[in-house]
Amino acid sequence: MRGIPSMAASWTTSGDSQLLVGPDIVSSLDPQLNDFRTGAELMHTYAEIATTQPFLETVSQDLSAEGADISARAIGRSLSLKSSDATRILTIYVQDLGPNRVVVIANAVARALVRSSPSSIIESDALLREQMRTISGRTIDGTCTPSSG
Secondary structure (H helix, E strand, O other), X not given: OOOOOOOOOOOOEEEEEEEEOOOOOOOOOOOOHXXXXXXXXXXXXXXXXXXXXXXXXXXXXXXXXXXXXXXXXXXXXXXXXXXXXXXXXEEEEEEEOOHHHHHHHHHHHHHHHHHOOHHXXXXXXXXXXXXXXXXXXXXXXXXXXXXXX
């Protein structure tokens, strides 16, 4: 009697998220070749960063704060990235057993990449400075105090 191998079905779901990387050349009246080069270099850098252990741990911590307990290792196993020099589009591919996890992971990776971008850091710094100016004229209880200067 010969055994018949059984094949257990293992369904995976895949999904992606896309980011346009680089300087805003759409609103620029005269985009230069260096603008395109900068965008391509940034895109490749982000594709590399997204697969590093510290980045994956950050994404895992972000997901944990949102109530999704997914390890950095699991994120790394499910993640692949593709960059297109022609379009400056970075595509984040995720394959996982759970369709909800695919969406959650892809979006978390995209958000973390956007947060790590120089423009995001500059905007965050400007926002923080504005908040500090607003707060500098107030006391802890929220009432206004005279400011000198």
